Amino acid sequence: MRKLNYPLILGVLIVLILTAACINPEAFTTADPYGEERAKFVFIEGKINYFAPPVNPCPEYPWGTDQYGRDMKSLIFYGCRLTLFTAIFIAIGRLLVSLPLAIYAAYGSKAANRLIRQFGVFTGAFPIVILTMLFVKIQLTSDFFKEPNTIIGALLVLFGWSKMAGLLKEKVEGILNEDFIEGEIAIGKNRLEIALQNIVPHLIPSIVVMFFLEVAAALLVLSQIGVFGIVMNGGLMNADGEYQLPYEIDWASLLVASQWFVATGRLWLVLYPAAAFAISIIGFNLMGEGLRMEFEKRNSRVISWIRGIPSFLSLLRLAYELKHMSEYRSSVTKKLLFYGILLLLLFFPQLPSAYRFETTNAFKTMEELSKPEYRGRRAGSSQNEIISDYLAEKLAASGIQPFEGSFVHNYPLENAFNVKEAQLTVSSIISGQTRLEHRKDYYVTTPVNISGKYKLKKFTLEDLGEFPFQENEFDDCRGKFLLVDVRGLNGIVRSRFLGLINSTVKPAGVLYIDAWESQKLAKKGNIDSPAKSQAALINIAVSSNMGDTLLRMNDMDIELTIMSETYPEPENHCVVGYLPGSDETLKDEIIIIGSTFDCVGDDRTERFPASMEAGGPAMALETAGILGRSGVKPKRTVIFAFWDGTNTRDRGSKAFLEQYFKDNENKNIFYIELKNFGSKDSSKIILDTTRTLPKALKAQEYIKVLKKNARRNELELVYGKVSSPVMHDMLEEDINAVIIDTYDIDETIKTPKDNMGNIEQKKLKKPGQTVLDALVEILYGGAV
Amino acid sequence: MNHIIEVRNLKKYFDINSRMGMVQHQVKAVDGVSFSVAEGETLGLVGESGCGKSTTGRLILRLIKPTSGEIFLEGRDINSIKDKELRSIRKDIQIVFQNPYSALDPRMTVTDILSEPLSIHKIVHKYEYGKEVKRLLGLVGLSEQDGKKFPHEFSGGQRQRIGIARAMATRPKFIICDEPVSALDVSVQSQILNLLGDLQKEMKVSYLFIAHGLNVIRHVSDKVGVMYLGKIVEMGIVDEVFEKPIHPYTKALLSSAPVPDPFRSMHLEVLEGEIPSPVNPPSGCAFHPRCRHMLAICKEKRPFLQHISLNHKVACHLADIAFEGGRASYA
């Protein structure tokens, strides 16, 4: 009766499941782990309830959500990969460090022995958690390693190798004491050869066992330091509170606020990651123990087989054997078979996509949109119509149907103006004249026509006095310009303050110093849109640097000339086309492919062409074209929307949704936004899925289709959060949305470099083909 | 003189540690041993435990570093060579170990074990290893299929054959046989001894044959050296030493070996006392505490090997006196 090796069986089972979760987490869970549940008010039995993450386990979220609203089950399964890989990396790292040292030490090197001993004492005395915590914060480590993942991994390797080294050293000493070593010396081997050829093979069982046990130990440490907040996915937040870097998911980061969660009774937030750790640790430990038992009894044909690998793979040897084919027939056959299977697996031909995405067309569109003719058109200017007409024409030509009767949908813009001329000089007796440059040192935020010289007075929050604010308190400000520093004030206070100045203090005009640098401002499109509260007065936003300069001056005079033109009845022109769904049950499920074009070719030479942003519309256009021309009716409805005015307060998307999808009763809309593409500098595409609710099953399926097709087209995806003004509107209507953008273009977007010279046509192929394939699958593929 | 190996005044002292870094004791494992072995000749070294015969063998192969003395391989001084050059002498000098059960790496197949020396010393081209291993196996009476097996799948005698094959792989000139048959069954011993003899004739290799079984030594050796406490006390052509032993120790040794002949009358020259420990050897002649014929000089002065006939040397004061007369002609 053979005694079964239960530990091994159980251990292998667990490790296999974990491996499956690492390779294909999608199979285990429906939702994308980045999708976030949003806070909202719900009516339950007639009463308003505030429903915010973290959500406790319920039918929609079987394991609940984390504090950001991400589905816990998905987090666990997707997080498996990074967590396990890090643990394995640590185990391998420790092994690579310990093994040579152990061999040196066993051979008698005093230095190695001392090193092992001292390190062991040192790291045994300090808790590894504290050591890691200290070192992670040091600037040196982040300079050296760059990636947060490798920092923690490297630190844990550095602080944990000594135990393994000690164990290995004893084993090596044991082997060196065996009689056959003398025989190996006698035939003339030097120490290195004996180490590699005789000692290491004997160590392999121990090494394999130790490896698995070490992975378990590494997982344990990772879970512990996670509780202390030392985690690997070091995403950074920017000033808007949004993640700048893409972030990856792992289990330890889920444990970061665990004390707080337990204290507030949200046990599931800690339970699932802890359980995941526990099961993995048990699995690896069992496997290690099971293998140890196995190795102790078995004959090591394995080792002899391993020895044979180098000569098996040697191509020179193969050539020799081919020459002497008659003697080595069986060996040659085996090798050729092996190589054949290998080649087959590596270069397995993929099925081609049904439709081909033509990058030439998309590139042409981008070129067209970046042409100088389109320069100077802004939302609300008449030149805006040119692009929208162009797009409408293209849509019509490709068989896309106009939405609700027409391609172009016009919506009113509240206020659109353009500053044609601006001169501003501030002078004082002591400092002389300081000339400010328009759009570099200041922006005009209200449409005015003014010319004159005024006194410039500094004004602070204290000067405002106390509530209630009477107009007559500020008589000495009338007719003057006020210099106000609003940096550091939070949004509400600031807008109140400026509002009060405009409405109550009523000076001639306001120069307010805001925290922007001239270059960065170019990316933010918002300065030019006047706040409602600033409607009456002249409001000028001054850059931070210039503001500091001005604050140092006293007794200032300001001389300015501003000419602006407002557009009559400004409108934004959105272009929307669609293909209606043909399947009775599915036609109410709508996919909207959206892109914005109102930055493209914007303004005069000071505002940059934003060619990358033209990529979005270009890609959408090409996709629409292919689907339209194919003549095949999609099962689901697809809408292609090209938004205008998204850089203003009156976004085209907002108006459109209000008009056609108010309250979104059927709630079956999925929105895909295409933003920037084609940049030479970056080849990674970022997929932001945070705005799709994890419990929206249909939407999650679509996301899986996108990911699958990305893999198929060898498109490298990263995950993160991207900001887009259209998202406000989507969230307002509770529409699940994803954004597809190019990663790491912060340095070039909306700067002088963002022109056609920076666009590479080839780069359009993979994302374009991915979106096309995904769409085809969703629209035509039937039940998803 | 075409001596393959010549050893002069070889010494090996082990330091026993020692309080506070100062050496307290020394084990004089080998204390001034000299001999030479000609081509195709077998020198037997016999003695009891602690006499230093195994250590001597390992010193020649430089498995242990000598404290002093000279070793010549074909006239070349190999004692002072650097460690890097050791590899080349390990091609010409090989060793067969006593314990067949632990001399071979248990995790290597026989083919791997035999291929190693071929690869280290580049005896044949890499792709010819298979053929050469087959030849070596045949040389020692094993088959090609045995190459795929592991050492533990063989009996003791077969394992010793593998060990011999490994030693022969480098086509050495000199092989140190360190008690190669002591751990084997009687019926297998003779097979191995025959094999060693055949190989010697075929490959013209010289042996240093270390053993404690006197009958085995008698059979294999041309010359024999009797060792006691690190020194050679008697040396000569084997027939002469065995039939006309001079040193009291040799005599005692020969008489105490059990003879499988119940008809022979036993004449046991029993020695007094125990074999002393090599840490604290007696002064003068190391054998004097156990010698019946001890003289006063034996306590003080150490005797050196002196010829008593052309092919027979003894280190004994008594012998010196007895044979003084006839010595001059052989000095």
Added chain:
Amino acid sequence: MGILDVNDLKTSFTAGRHEIKAVDGVSFSLEHHETLAIVGESGSGKSVTVLSVMRLINPPGRIKSGDIYFQGKNLLAFTEKQMEMVRGGRIAMVYQEPMSSLNPAIPVGEQIKEVLVIHKAAAGLAAKEKAIALMQAVKIPEARLRYQDLPKKFSGGMRQRIVIAMALACNPDVLIADEPTTALDVTIQAEIMALLRDMKRQLNMSMLLITHDLGIVAENADRVLVMYCGKVMEEAKVKTLFRSPLHPYTMGLMACIPKMDARVDRLQAIPGYVPHPSQYPAGCRFSSRCSRVMERCKAEMPELMEIEDGHKVRCWLYCDDVSERSGGRDGK
């Protein structure tokens, strides 16, 4: 009837599915005051035979069948308590490796004394005196002083003497010596064997001597048993055995030992190897190596036959003679 009679003893070890028949039908008689040598190589079963006599066989080994009579009483029927009295008291054993019988942490004198106390041969101070006397009898110099020494302070030969002292402490009737000198140097070996001979004579014991060395057999034994692969192949008085060995195995053994007094060019050798118990040939177990093998040998196992007075052999070569004389078995 001898002091020890063994009839058809069978002892096996079970390893997984294999049954290893270490002793497969061994019978002999140890007469009073005689030295019976059991000769064999590895795997012959000689050690297991005497361990069976002492009933020191533990699982996975088992005495399957047979009788062991000691002074007329069946040892196999004894309880464990009774066996404890026999072991060390009436039948004593000396092993090959003295350190396996000595406790490294207890002074040697105490260990000898312990034997006396357990078997109630003496107690207290008298036991100590007797122990010292025993040490002197086995020629340990300065016995009184060395009573307190730990075993590690003695050389191999001395330790064996102590073990012998322990064995002889209670004046046993039978002394079993299992390769008592194999681990010792040749000069010490001679002394120890001399000591054993001496003690045997003084104490009127019978001795069962296990060895592989025919030289020791020649110098010490009265009668000899030759075992091979768990069976007795030949039994004879020592002089008869050496003068006219009958079994091809015995002859081969004697022929292949190098002689001290003469050199031959090439030794005679027994070809092949001792078979593994799981691979015993059918028929005579020596058939695969025998120079005079016949067809019959490979098929049938011969019986142990008495050829002449006191000389038994298990070989088909001699069966015809026997069948003619006793008319028992069928001829070829």
